[in-house]
Amino acid sequence: MCGVGGVVRADRDEPVADGALRRMAAALRHRGPDGYGLARGAGVGLVSTRLAIVDLVGGWQPMQARPGGPVLVYNGEVYNHLELAADLRREGVHLRTGTDTEVVLRLLERRGLEALPLLNGQFALAWWEPGPRRLTLVRDRFGVRPLHHALTAGGDLVFGSEPGALFASGEVSPAPDLHGLDDVFTTWGARAPRTVFRDVSQVRPGHAVVWQAGRVVHDAAWWSPDVGSRTDPAHQPLEPLLRDSVRLRLRADVDVGAYLSGGLDSSLLTALALQESDRPLRTFSVAFDDPRYDESPWQQQVAAALGTVHHVLRVGPSDIADGFRETVVHAATPLVRTAPVPMRLLARSAREHGITVVATGEGADELFLGYDVFKEVLARRRSVEHPAHAAALDALYPHLADRARGxxxxxxxxxxxxxADPLFSHQPRAVATHAVTGALYREDVRQELDGVGSLDRLRAQLPLAFDGWDDVERATWLELTTLLEPYLLAAQGDRASMAHGVEGRYPFLDHRVFEHAMGLPRAERLSASADKVALRRLATRLLPPEVAARPKQPYRAPEVLPFFGVDAPAWVADALSPAALEATGVFDGQRAQGLVRRCRDGRVQGQREAMALVSVLSTQVWFEEHCGPGRVRHDEETSRPRVVLDLDETAWEVSA
Amino acid sequence: MTSTSRTGSVVDQMRTFVEENFLYLRPEVVLGDGDDLLALGLIDSMGFVELVEQVQSRFGVQVDDAEITEANFGSLAAMGAFVARHGQE
Structure with missing residues (x-):
């Protein structure tokens, strides 16, 4: 796990300044705190910061197999690298290290982009081919690892794991992208390739972007989630597949831990990890002071039943308030929820306990239909087609108070x-997210958006197959592409854990597990009486029965109280003042005071206003820290790089 | 107080409450007595609960869960009529 970045010039005679690369290294240091490396050549500079997990001695990057050959900077893990390395050796390839980085480099050299489907893992990489002066940027199937890029007016390409690296280079200036922000305030995250920064793009999940001669010459999918597939799963049952996914994701030369929420998915993974590992497993959980959010009794039950070494991080409103700014800085986007804050604090806790790799359960609810949105769309469709069934809607969300479901x-x-809207499944959430926040937009923001909302743009981007999918399949695709990747794996995932140099690993997001799940009969995932049917069946053999049967509790954190309680930090009132809001220029300073007043008076109980508060406050922090005149600026990394490649050398000196 | 004047008082008080708490989102809206508060997008499900709580606390009316309907709370006029009906019981 690492950070990557670089600059490639359209004009090879225009150098890339050493200082720019060292500033990019400094901006990515949290992702790779163990050291960094550089590669420099005519009109090209690459940088890598490393979190050492595999081959602690030999795995430094940038990596090159031979003088004058292609160069790789690579962030992430390919878990089947041992099997792929064995295949390469059988083909006569000599490998110098035990790293997955070298395996990926040699596969790309031999097979180009056709090598990508062989890789089972979560990665973002940049592959520089000096001969054709071609840069290829690649991102894993589900977009676990980030990769951002910007094309300058002169045709140079600047790229980096996080947008901060692009800005640190001095080649790109940060400014808000209003459509990207509107995405956040509708579906919780900017959808790739768009970001919340103007003229900064992200490589879409499962895509490769190729730059050559001053322009992007290729931007296409090498994998896409076929949620409508109908393969027969009988030839490969779930358990050995999931077990194998867990086993591969325990591969590391450091200890691996697990996040334990107390729900079905993380508990199941923990049970499998214990069986597949010969080392004791440490588990980490967030516990909340507020019982409405707290799952700690379940966590304790699972930890005790499985015998893990369990660590609990107790989080109260003041922890949310104190940790909010840094979480937004690392997320590099406004947030609609505070839930990423405890996840970042949990990563910090894991790191303090010496754990830099954690297995975690993301993906199970999308693949096995655990989220409420799937039950909800079926109930809503029934109520539309048969209005007499409208009362079924009241049975949704039993954890809410009866009166709230009036x-x-x-x-x-x-x-x-x-x-008839193709986005039918996601309208309630989008409407709830946008209702208050969107009403607070400044008039000039509204005009610049020109009546084109986030959902309008999403409708225009749906895959051709979308029309042929049913409600649940459509909702699955929308969850994967509009929530999992842009939010759960990003602000609440990679950016939260990598803020402290901790790598999350996601066994449910093994593409083989995904393809298996998509091939299951619907009743194996969602029946009239249960969700995640196949997973629960497996869990009954590995977990206490009440855990295997436990309904999902949405993971949330307090949203209003941290910022308006007695311990609220002073900066909150300043950030929400009319003058501060007007200076940022997204929200109407006066209109927002109505929301502030209701929060201060303790009146806000609903989701819409709570999300609006978090949206407005995080936008203020995000703008100040990333776009404003006082934004974060990185000094040059001054420590010695662990490797420096001279890309203009055609032969390596061999030292004794 | 007559039923009519009590209804008027309820409507005026609830208008002030809605204006202070929900019209910050839509300051251009001039709220009519019969306007559908849910359809206007001014309140959500929890906002609806706030209306019920306000009616209970301001006018001393006990509201059963079965009475929490749009017919009783969906507009200022509906709330006025609801309180007036309870006053006659």
Missing amino acids: PGWRRALSAAGDA
């Missing part, structure tokens, strides 16, 4: 969006 609730579920 007429407003039924209206929100039944009236949100046209039944």
